[in-house]
Amino acid sequence: MKRKTVMLTPPLLPSRKGKVITVQLADDILILNFYQDxxxxxxxxMNTQTHEYECYDPEENAWSQEKAAVIAAGHDRWGCYVSDLEKKWKWEPEEAYEIIDEQLKPLTKYGGMFHSIENLEYNYTSDKRQRKEERRRERLEQLMNSIPQEPKDFEKKILEAAVKEHYGFYVAKKKEYVCSYCGDATRPDxxxxxxxxxxxxxxxxxxxxRIKKVTKHTGAILMQPVNNKKSVCRYYDAVVTWQPGNESIETSEAIRVMPLKDGATISDHGKRRSCEIYYNQYYRSSIYGACTDNFDKGNPSNRRYVGGFLYPSGIRETLENTLYEPWVRLFEQMAAAGAEANYNKLMWMWPGEGIIQMTEYLLKGRYWNLLKESSEHIGYGRYYGPLLPEGKDIREVFGIHDLQKIHRIRERNGGEAMVVWMQWAEKTGGKLAEETLKWLIDSNIDPQNISGIPASIEKIKHYLIRQQKESYPKMKMKAVLEQWKDYLAGCVKLKKDMADDMITRPRELKRRHDEIMEEIRKQQMIEDIRRNRELAERKEKELQEKFPEAEKNLQEVKGIYEYQNETYRVIVPKKLTEIMLEGQALHHCAGATDRYYDRIQNRETYIFFLRRTEEPDTPYYTLEVEPGGTMRQHRTYLDEETGIEKIRGFLREWQKIIKKRLTQQEKELAKISKVKREENLEELRRKNNTRVLQGLLEDFMEAV
Structure with a gap:
C-alpha cells in the first residue's frame, strides 16, 4: 500500500451531515473517506490494480487491515450485514458509483457497492493466503528433502532386534513343523x-x-542428523510377520520429530518447544504433483508414537547439542542390546528426574519387559509407575529389599504388575507360587483389588476360578472379583459374621449376591419411609383438607378388598400419606401428584398395596384398582414389573375372591369408572402418547 501517497492527499470533504462516504483517487489508490456528521x-x-486494501484511523494515527463493510457497520465485524449498509450511507460526489466501477471493475454488480468491494477483498485475501501456503509448503518440502535416505540395512537391523523367538508351523500331511527362520522341517518327539x-x-x-502366520505390531525409530541447526528422529509403525521359512518386517513412517540444536526453540500454541514435529499426511499431493508420503504439522491420520526398537547408528550425531543430549550414551547401549521401549516418552521426560538412572538399571539388569512398560508409563513429564526413579540403588528403585524377589522378576521377564506383587509379598510376608502369580497377572488383578478380602491368595484364586466357571462364565476374572467384593460389602453393611467362611465364600455367589443386594434395597426402602415420616406428618393435614372424603372412602372398602394367601396379601392404606411414602420408597409416581388422591376422592379408582405375606411392612407392588376389582396399573421399584407373572396369578385369585364381596354401590361405581377409563385412553391416543398408553394396556386386568 502506498501509504505516503495517501497521506499527502487531503480527504475530500462531504457536503452534508450524517453518514457520508466521499470517493477520490490518489494515483492508482481508490480512497473511501467515511464521515460521521x-x-x-x-x-x-484499495489499490485499483492488485486490490490490496488497508485503512487509516486519523484519530489513532494508525494503519490496519479492515474491510469496508466492517467500517460502515461501526467497526463491528459481527454486525456488518452488507444488504442493510447501503441504506445507511450516502455517497459523494454524484458520480461515486461510476468512479468505483471504472477503477475497480468489480466481479459482480448486484447487492450494492459494499457487496462488490467485499468480493474483491475476499479474492485478494484468498490469493494472499494461497501464495503464503504455497511458500510454506515449498519450504517444508525442501526441509523434508534435506532429510537423508533410510540406511539400506534399516529394516534388517530392526527385524533382528524385534525377532526374539522363532516359530514352527505344522504341516499336517507330513506331520512336521516348518521353521520360520530357516524353513527346515522338524518332526516332533x-x-x-x-x-x-x-x-x-x-x-x-x-x-x-492351527495357524500359518504370526504377526506382532511394534515400532521402529531412526535418528539422523540433517544440518547444523536441526536433526530428525523418525518414528515408524512396524509389523513383524513369521511364516514358514520367512521372517519379515513392514514399516510405515508416522512422525518426524526434529530436535533443534544450540538451545534454539520455537513457539507452539504459546509454549516454547525445543523441537519441530511433523506427521505423515498420507498421499497428499506435493507442490510438484507427486503423490507420496507427505509430512506436515497437522495430524489428520491420527498417527501416534509407539514403543519399538532403535536403529543403532546416528544416535550421537542426532542428539548432540540438543536438549536430549543426556540420553546419547544410554540410547546407544539400548539400541545395541535391541531393547524395546517408547524412546519418545523417555526423551520427553526431563533427565534430571532420575529416569536415566532407572532406565540404565533396567537395561543392565536385563529387565526387558519392565523396561518397555516403564517407558510407556510416562506422561506430562513424569513417570507414574510402581518404580522409584530417584532411588539410590536397585533396591530403592524397585521398592524391594529382598534381592531374590528382584531376581525373580528378571528370571520371569516380569513387568510392572509383577513388581507390584513382589512389593506386596515383601510388605506382607506372603508367598506367591509361580502358577498363582501368573494367574494374578493374566487376570489383571493387583493387591489393591483383593484388599480386605478375608481369605488367602490361594483361596481367592480357587474360589474365583470356580465361581467364574459355575456362575459367571461370560465374565472376565476381574469382573467376577468385583461381584464378590460387592457381595462382601453388602455382608458388612448387614452386619453378617465375616469370620464364617460359609458367609464370605458362598457356594453360589451369584444367587447370594442378588439376595444380599435385594435385602439392602428393602432395608433402604424402610429407612426412607422412616426418614420421610416427619414430612408425611406435616403433609397429612394438607391432604385431609384437600381431599376430605378420600381416607373415608378407603376405610369403607377395606373389608371388600383386603385379602391374603400364603405368599401375598393386598392391604388397603389407612391414610393418604401412606400412599405418598409408598411412592417415595418404590420411586414411582403414586402419591407424587394429586391425580391419584383425586380419583380416590371421587371413587374412580383406589390405591392398594401388594406385599409379601412374610414381609407385610416392606413395600413391594403398588396397585391402582377400579371399583369392582379391575386392575389399571401394578408397579414395583422404579416403575418396573419384576416377577409380574407370579403376581398376575395371585391377582386373578384376588379378583375372584372379592367379586363375591362387592356391594351394589361398588358395582355401580365400576360402570362409571369404566367410562372414565375409556375417556382417559382416548385422550392418550389423541395426544399420541404411545409410551404411557402401551404401559396402561399391558397392566390392564379386567375383573371377570
Whole structure:
C-alpha cells in the first residue's frame, strides 16, 4: 500500500451531515473517506490494480487491515450485514458509483457497492493466503528433502532386534513343523506343548499347529542428523510377520520429530518447544504433483508414537547439542542390546528426574519387559509407575529389599504388575507360587483389588476360578472379583459374621449376591419411609383438607378388598400419606401428584398395596384398582414389573375372591369408572402418547 501517497492527499470533504462516504483517487489508490456528521472516522484505501486494501484511523494515527463493510457497520465485524449498509450511507460526489466501477471493475454488480468491494477483498485475501501456503509448503518440502535416505540395512537391523523367538508351523500331511527362520522341517518327539529344536538351524521354535502366520505390531525409530541447526528422529509403525521359512518386517513412517540444536526453540500454541514435529499426511499431493508420503504439522491420520526398537547408528550425531543430549550414551547401549521401549516418552521426560538412572538399571539388569512398560508409563513429564526413579540403588528403585524377589522378576521377564506383587509379598510376608502369580497377572488383578478380602491368595484364586466357571462364565476374572467384593460389602453393611467362611465364600455367589443386594434395597426402602415420616406428618393435614372424603372412602372398602394367601396379601392404606411414602420408597409416581388422591376422592379408582405375606411392612407392588376389582396399573421399584407373572396369578385369585364381596354401590361405581377409563385412553391416543398408553394396556386386568 502506498501509504505516503495517501497521506499527502487531503480527504475530500462531504457536503452534508450524517453518514457520508466521499470517493477520490490518489494515483492508482481508490480512497473511501467515511464521515460521521462531517467528522472523518476512517480512510479506506484499495489499490485499483492488485486490490490490496488497508485503512487509516486519523484519530489513532494508525494503519490496519479492515474491510469496508466492517467500517460502515461501526467497526463491528459481527454486525456488518452488507444488504442493510447501503441504506445507511450516502455517497459523494454524484458520480461515486461510476468512479468505483471504472477503477475497480468489480466481479459482480448486484447487492450494492459494499457487496462488490467485499468480493474483491475476499479474492485478494484468498490469493494472499494461497501464495503464503504455497511458500510454506515449498519450504517444508525442501526441509523434508534435506532429510537423508533410510540406511539400506534399516529394516534388517530392526527385524533382528524385534525377532526374539522363532516359530514352527505344522504341516499336517507330513506331520512336521516348518521353521520360520530357516524353513527346515522338524518332526516332533511326543509332546509339542513347549518348544522344539529346529534340526536345520538349531534354534528353539515355538510350535504352532492351527495357524500359518504370526504377526506382532511394534515400532521402529531412526535418528539422523540433517544440518547444523536441526536433526530428525523418525518414528515408524512396524509389523513383524513369521511364516514358514520367512521372517519379515513392514514399516510405515508416522512422525518426524526434529530436535533443534544450540538451545534454539520455537513457539507452539504459546509454549516454547525445543523441537519441530511433523506427521505423515498420507498421499497428499506435493507442490510438484507427486503423490507420496507427505509430512506436515497437522495430524489428520491420527498417527501416534509407539514403543519399538532403535536403529543403532546416528544416535550421537542426532542428539548432540540438543536438549536430549543426556540420553546419547544410554540410547546407544539400548539400541545395541535391541531393547524395546517408547524412546519418545523417555526423551520427553526431563533427565534430571532420575529416569536415566532407572532406565540404565533396567537395561543392565536385563529387565526387558519392565523396561518397555516403564517407558510407556510416562506422561506430562513424569513417570507414574510402581518404580522409584530417584532411588539410590536397585533396591530403592524397585521398592524391594529382598534381592531374590528382584531376581525373580528378571528370571520371569516380569513387568510392572509383577513388581507390584513382589512389593506386596515383601510388605506382607506372603508367598506367591509361580502358577498363582501368573494367574494374578493374566487376570489383571493387583493387591489393591483383593484388599480386605478375608481369605488367602490361594483361596481367592480357587474360589474365583470356580465361581467364574459355575456362575459367571461370560465374565472376565476381574469382573467376577468385583461381584464378590460387592457381595462382601453388602455382608458388612448387614452386619453378617465375616469370620464364617460359609458367609464370605458362598457356594453360589451369584444367587447370594442378588439376595444380599435385594435385602439392602428393602432395608433402604424402610429407612426412607422412616426418614420421610416427619414430612408425611406435616403433609397429612394438607391432604385431609384437600381431599376430605378420600381416607373415608378407603376405610369403607377395606373389608371388600383386603385379602391374603400364603405368599401375598393386598392391604388397603389407612391414610393418604401412606400412599405418598409408598411412592417415595418404590420411586414411582403414586402419591407424587394429586391425580391419584383425586380419583380416590371421587371413587374412580383406589390405591392398594401388594406385599409379601412374610414381609407385610416392606413395600413391594403398588396397585391402582377400579371399583369392582379391575386392575389399571401394578408397579414395583422404579416403575418396573419384576416377577409380574407370579403376581398376575395371585391377582386373578384376588379378583375372584372379592367379586363375591362387592356391594351394589361398588358395582355401580365400576360402570362409571369404566367410562372414565375409556375417556382417559382416548385422550392418550389423541395426544399420541404411545409410551404411557402401551404401559396402561399391558397392566390392564379386567375383573371377570
Amino acid at each position: 462531517k467528522k472523518l472516522d476512517t480512510r479506506y484505501c 511326543g509332546n509339542t506343548e513347549g518348544k522344539l529344536t529346529c534340526r536345520g538351524c538349531g534354534n528353539e521354535i515355538i510350535p504352532k499347529k
